[in-house]
Amino acid sequence: MPRLALDCHKQVDEIHAWKERIGAAALVVCIVWVAANFAFSEQRDFHASRGPVAGVHQMWETQCNACHTPFAPIRSHSWQALFLGDVQASSQKCQTCHEGTTHHAGQHPELSCASCHREHRGRDASLVRLTDRDCTQCHNDLAGHHAKKPAFELTVSRFSAQGHPEFRSIKNDPGKLKFNHELHLRAGMAPGTGGGALMTLGKIPEPLRKRYRDQQSTKHDDAPVQLQCASCHQLDAGDLGLPGTRSAGAYMLPIAYENHCQACHPLTIERKGPDGLLTIPHRLEPNLIHDLMFNHFTAQAVRGQPGLLDRKVDRVLPGKLTNALDTTLREVIDKNVEHAEKDLYLSNRLCAECHYFDGKPVPQAVQAGKRPELQTAPTKVPPVWLQHAKFNHTAHRAMECAACHEAASRSKTHTDVLIPGRDNCVQCHGPTTSAGTPGARFACTQCHQYHNGDHAAQGIGAARRNPRAGHAIDAWIQAK
Amino acid sequence: MLIDRESWPLHRNWAILFVLGTVGSLVWYIVACFDAVDWPGGSSLPGFTFGIVGGVIILFEMVLWLRRKVRTWRVGSAQSWLRAHIWLGLLSLPLLILHSGLRFGGTLTTTLMILFILVIASGIWGLTLQNLLPRMKVDETPGETTYVAMEQVVGQLLTEGDELIASVCGAKPDAAGEEQGDAGVPVIVGVGRRSATMRPAGVIAETEPLAEFYREQVVPFLREGTALDSPLANPGTAGVVFQNLKARLPAAAHDVVDALADLCDLRRQWDREARLQFWLHNWLWVHYPLSVALVVLMIVHVVTALKYW
Known part of the structure; x- marks a missing residue:
């Protein structure tokens, strides 16, 4: 029978001996590595x-x-x-x-x-x-996270018809600029059953005609002008050929008279005379227009009576009115100016076609021999409508304009708000559902910026x- | 450590603790997820708690090594410690995975997680082997001896063989067992076998082939075991060899041949036992050193994590 020594249990077999050796080696390697890393590496915590x-x-x-x-x-x-x-x-x-x-x-x-x-x-x-959670941790219960009663929606849980309020900035149109989208989208701007001439390509001044001709299929001069949305609403992406580098086209450029209106709506005053038509520069206030026209018609009147230039000039005594000849000529000039101002502010053809005026009612404000007591009302057309969120038109360029702005083709007054609301957005932006929501991104940060977020058009720069x-x-x- | 039907009552409470700990930590973590924007990590309250508990468990697991070093330490039986080691070690897996926030993180935390998973995996592998191999040892090595004394008992086999051959053939063949050391007062353990119990009547004539066979075949095999390219390494060929030997010997010597066959069979069993013993414990070569590395790096992790919350 095998005979074992009594103390054999004290012996360590090779398997366990190697276990101890490898364990000791692991301990030494780890300690040396940690110590070396701490002592010599500048990136020890990295x-x-x-x-x-x-x-x-x-x-x-x-x-x-x-x-x-x-x-x-x-x-x-x-x-x-x-x-x-x-x-x-x-x-x-x-x-x-x-x-x-x-x-x-x-x-x-x-x-x-x-x-x-x-x-x-x-x-x-x-x-x-x-994540939405970063925002909703406060905005889901804003009253509990604001020192005073907040002036904002108290509960916003997520972007959806139920969880997000309607966009505040499209509740009404602050703009003061008359415009009829429906009329402008009609071929030739046909004024309806009341008659009126069609606006044709041939009526557009030559330098500007090409731009409109290129936009439509019928290109001869008798063809009625057919405006598209993009005829006026252009992205800030260089399409206009304006000098300087343009941005990526997130937002639409503001409508500018010179770019988008002037071709069909020249500010020309038609009064008979040797100088022909007077074109009023855009953006002049009525009092400056008055001075401009006074100078124009004065020059016209002088040129119409060349003998005036050779007439002896009487000395003007202090407190004494000028002579009768001046008064007569002034009447002519003032009458011309008054007619022109009525054209501008009352005819619904020039300034008043688009602008409102502050001050006295226009008929009383325009009087012969006086500067009109009028100021053009600020147009206040918002350059960015969704002021508390960002939007990128370029990201949505695959859509037709009417997909979101479908009311534009029916709108006859500028007071119609044509910016789509929340319900239009949630058609695409929401979780994918069996009901058909396609699941475009709908996180808070998709539209909102936390820092400086009340300036939608301001970027990180x-x-x-x-x-x-x-x-x-x-x-x-x-x-x- | 066996985990079977018989020993299950001893494991039941630990298993319940493991299940409750796992489920409880999962529930807490899921509740914390509702209030978080990201998977809660080690700096969250549940994540931090799981980290503390998991770290303490890892330190406790290492104390098992100390417990085994100091066998006289009266703080629970070794079996109880091993059960705690197994079940708490398993519990640390869900705790530390949740502590990680389901992320590997950077270099250190990734290294830690890999080490931790390897330690746990090697532990489970070892536990599996320790539940399978002992049964195989019982079935395949009825002549099992103490592994640590294998060299000593092999020497005793040679001594027994030498004495048997000397008593039958009339002279010690080469004193093969002398060098093996017949240590002191013998302690008799294990199964009985003929070589140790038979007492031949005396010298038997015409047994030179037996002495020669013993010297050339049996002694080298008993010394080297199955590592030697010997016909005795295989039970089948060994049976044939011993039958052939009997045919060359008088019938009176056949019992001696059977006794030699027993010795060779025992040597084969011990070789098998050595192989099983190797597989029974070699996972420790992975489990133990990686555990050491895990503890060292865990300490570094704790310091840096507290520094950069």
């Missing part, structure tokens, strides 16, 4: 990073302290923020480059930057495309977002 930072911050990937304040939570939401450090300390580091703006002065809690802008999610992760001071290259690299 390995502790929870993931790559976004591409815009990769320059400071290995400099944890560029953004972090040691032993202080970086996010306001962290439960440990109640016990540890100053949460805003890291935000101050962000703001050396990103000044940002306060979203709302009365908001609470005051969030740190990293509460919403979450880093370490990979090179291509967006720091500004936030807006001055309000600039840092307080510029950096030298070395300081920039070292995040100081």
Whole structure:
């Protein structure tokens, strides 16, 4: 029978001996690696990073302290923020480059930057495309997150017919510019059963005619002008050939008389005389137009009576009226000016065709020999309608205009708001459903900007977002 | 450690703790998800708690090593410690996965998670082997001996063989067992076998082939085992070889041949036992050193995570 030594259990077999050796080696390797990393590596904490930072911050990937304040939570939401450090300390580091703006002065809690802008999610992760939760944490119960009674919708849960209010900025049209979309979209602007001549290509002055001819299929001079939406509404993308570099075309350019109206609506006053037609420059106020016309008709009158130029000029005594000849000529001039002003402000053909006027009622305001007591009412056509959100026409260029602005072809008055509302957007922007919503992106940040968000047309280059001071290259690299 | 129907009552409470811990942590995590914009990670309250508990479990798991080093330590039986080691180790898996926020993270945390998964996987592999191989040992090696004393008992086999041949053939063949050391007072364990119990009547004539066979075939095989390219390494060929040997010997020597066959069979069993023993414990070569690395890097992780919340 096998006979064993009594102390054999004290012996260590080779398997367990090797286990101990490998374990000891692992311990030594780890300790040496950690110690060497701590002692010699300038990036000793980098390995502790929870993931790559976004591409815009990769320059400071290995400099944890560029953004972090040691032993202080970086996010306001962290439960440990109640016990540890100053949460805003890291935000101050962000703001050396990103000044940002306060979203709302009365908001609470005051969030740190990293509460919403979450880093370490990979090179291509967006720091500004936030989850709805970042917004709805306050906006779902705004009353509870605002020091005073907020002037905004108190409950916004998500972008949907139920969860989001109608767009406030399209409740009414603040504009003061008369315009009939329906008429302008008619071929030749046919004025209806009452008759009237059609506007044809041949009536457009030669330098401008080509542009309109190119837009339509029938191109001969007798062809009625057929306007398209794009004849007037053009993206800020260089289509007009205006000088300077244009943006990517997110928004429509403001309508400008010179670009979009003048071809059919010249501001010419037709009075008989040797000088022919007088063209009034656009954007002049009535009192300046009065002076311009007075000078024009005075010159015309003088040229009509060349003997006046050779007449002896009487000395004008203080307090004494000028002679009868001047008075007579003034009457002629004033009458011409008065007629022209009535053309401008009463005929519904020139200025008054589009503009409203402030001051006295126009018939009383226009009197011979006096400057009209009128001011052109500011047009107030919003350059951007959705003032609290961003919109990109270029992103929607595959759609026909009428898909969203379908009421435009029926609108006869400028008071019609032709900007589509929330219900138009939710047709596409919402979660994919069996009911047919196609599932276009509908996150809050798809339309809203947190910082400076009340300036929809201002991008990240807006001055309000600039840092307080510029950096030298070395300081920039070292995040100081 | 066996986990079977018989031992299940000892594991039941631990298993319940594991299930409750897993389900409870999952529920807490899911509830936290409703209130979060992202998967809650280590800095969230549940994530931080899971990290603390998981870290403490890992440290406790390492104490098992200390417990085994100090066998006289009266803090529960080794079996109880091993059960706690197994079930708490398993519980740490869901806890630390939830602690990670379902992300690998950066270099250190990715390394930690890989190490952790390898440690857990090697532990489960080891547990599986420890539930399968002991049964195979019982079935395939009835002559099992103590693995750590394998060299010693092989020497005893040679001594027994030498004495048997000497008593039958009249002289010690080569004193093969002398060098193996017949250590002190023998302790008799294991199954009985003929070589140790038979007492031949005396020297048997015409047994030179037996002595020669023993010297040239049996002794090398008993020394080297199945690693040797010997016909005795295989039970089938060994049977044939021993039958042929009997045909060349007088009938009185046949019992001695059977006794030698027993010795060779025992040597084969011990080789098999050694192989099973190797597989029964070699997973520790992965499990243990990776656990050591895990603990070191975990400490680094704790410090840096607290530094950069």
